[in-house]
Amino acid sequence: MQRYFTITQLTQEFDITTRTLRFYEAQGLVTPQRRGRQRLYTPGDRTRIKLILRGKRLGFSLAEVKELIGMYGSAPGEAGQLRLLMEKIAARREELLEKQRDIELTLLELEEVEAGALARMEELSPVTSEER
Amino acid sequence: MQRYFTITQLTQEFDITTRTLRFYEAQGLVTPQRRGRQRLYTPGDRTRIKLILRGKRLGFSLAEVKELIGMYGSAPGEAGQLRLLMEKIAARREELLEKQRDIELTLLELEEVEAGALARMEELSPVTSEER
DNA sequence: CCGCCTTTTTACGTTAAAGTCAATAGATCT
DNA sequence: AGATCTATTGACTTTAACGTAAAAAGGCGG
Numbered sequence: 001m002q003r004y005f006t007i008t009q010l011t012q013e014f015d016i017t018t019r020t021l022r023f024y025e026a027q028g029l030v031t032p033q034r035r036g037r038q039r040l041y042t043p044g045d046r047t048r049i050k051l052i053l054r055g056k057r058l059g060f061s062l063a064e065v066k067e068l069i070g071m072y073g074s075a076p077g078e079a080g081q082l083r084l085l086m087e088k089i090a091a092r093r094e095e096l097l098e099k100q101r102d103i104e105l106t107l108l109e110l111e112e113v114e115a116g117a118l119a120r121m122e123e124l125s126p127v128t129s130e131e132r
Numbered sequence: 133m134q135r136y137f138t139i140t141q142l143t144q145e146f147d148i149t150t151r152t153l154r155f156y157e158a159q160g161l162v163t164p165q166r167r168g169r170q171r172l173y174t175p176g177d178r179t180r181i182k183l184i185l186r187g188k189r190l191g192f193s194l195a196e197v198k199e200l201i202g203m204y205g206s207a208p209g210e211a212g213q214l215r216l217l218m219e220k221i222a223a224r225r226e227e228l229l230e231k232q233r234d235i236e237l238t239l240l241e242l243e244e245v246e247a248g249a250l251a252r253m254e255e256l257s258p259v260t261s262e263e264r
Numbered sequence: 265c266c267g268c269c270t271t272t273t274t275a276c277g278t279t280a281a282a283g284t285c286a287a288t289a290g291a292t293c294t
Numbered sequence: 295a296g297a298t299c300t301a302t303t304g305a306c307t308t309t310a311a312c313g314t315a316a317a318a319a320g321g322c323g324g
Contacts, residue, residue, distance in 0.1 A: 059191020
């Protein structure tokens with residue numbers, strides 16, 4: 001039942017522009033089929049777009065995202081290629097773990113700032129609600 | 133005992149260029165003191181630089197990082213300002229939590245790819261080591 | 265078949281975040 | 295003091311990731 005998506009459907013779903021999708025295509029990140037000149041995106045293409053946007057949210061460049069996505073579909077028969085793939089995976093995992101630590105730290109700091117702000121609000125309007 | 137850091141010390145410590153640090157200064161992200169024309173960075177400046185780099189690793193723009201850092205030092209006496217601060221904190225926290233979820237998903241997918249790769253390596257060289 | 269609307273192409277513009285280069289200005293070694 | 299080194303400033307360039315505008319090509323409702 002191979003359904004297709006039009007470019008505008010996807011731009012609405014993901015809140016991006018057609019320019020963006022065509023740019024990603026020019027960069028080789030997605031390769032929708034054509035009916036005449038019109039682009040037809042498969043569910044697989046849609047998934048790739050989701051992966052791209054997720055990568056972007058994490059601060060990866062499109063080049064990095066491309067490499068990352070490249071790992072998924074890859075079935076490199078050769079042993080050397082497999083070792084290389086494993087190395088890439090390890091490297092990417094390290095980056096992600098570092099980002100996790102960075103997030104933890106930032107969240108902790110935000111909590112501190114929040115606590116300070118709450119304390120100052122108490123000072124300004126003592127006995128905030130009617131309890132007590 | 134107020135120690136100072138020179139610009140080159142910091143570029144070496146954080147593996148960035150002097151151009152980068154001066155750029156951050158021009159953007160108002162750090163404001164080192166001067167001895168003549170020479171820049172002198174305090175431990176506080178050094179901390180701010182660490183925060184900037186951490187923000188960048190998480191994919192935040194310098195403008196966003198600036199806002200984030202601005203929250204730390206801020207002691208806005210006014211109640212309205214405090215509410216605004218709380219809102220900003222909430223928004224930033226949401227972003228960070230989303231990034232956390234994104235990372236989890238990506239890590240899971242990497243594991244899958246890795247498992248597949250390991251399986252194929254087994255196929256290529258059965259009975260890898262001498263056990264059994 | 266005509267007019268209208270969307271899509272595609274092509275080309276140039278823009279913004280953020282630096283990189284690169286040249287000209288000075290201090291600082292340092294001898 | 296002269297030579298050498300490092301730091302600063304200012305100007306111009308670059309790269310990634312799109313934005314914007316204009317022209318041509320399809321598709322479709324009447």
